[in-house]
Amino acid sequence: MKITVNGTAQDTAAPTLDALLEELGHGGAKIATAVNETFVPAALRPQQRLNEGDCVEIVAPRQGG
Secondary structure: OEEEEOOEEEEOOOOEHHHHHHHOOOOOOOOEEEEOOEEOOHHHHHHOEOOOOOEEEEEOOOOOO
16 A cells, blocks of 8 residues: 655555554664544554554654754
8 A cells, every 4th residue: 555654655555553663674663653634652553453554653862952
């Protein structure tokens, strides 16, 4: 299916947000996620189904000062 990840079109077979993160190499990383502009907590990622045309945002925390 075709989705958008951080503004870039992407093809994936991942049925859930959790599976997509594994596919993209973010499994276990401390990141924030949103699907269609709605925040998805880490505990709900395995249940968050992905659909054709969804927009996924993945944000990694940055340190600085």
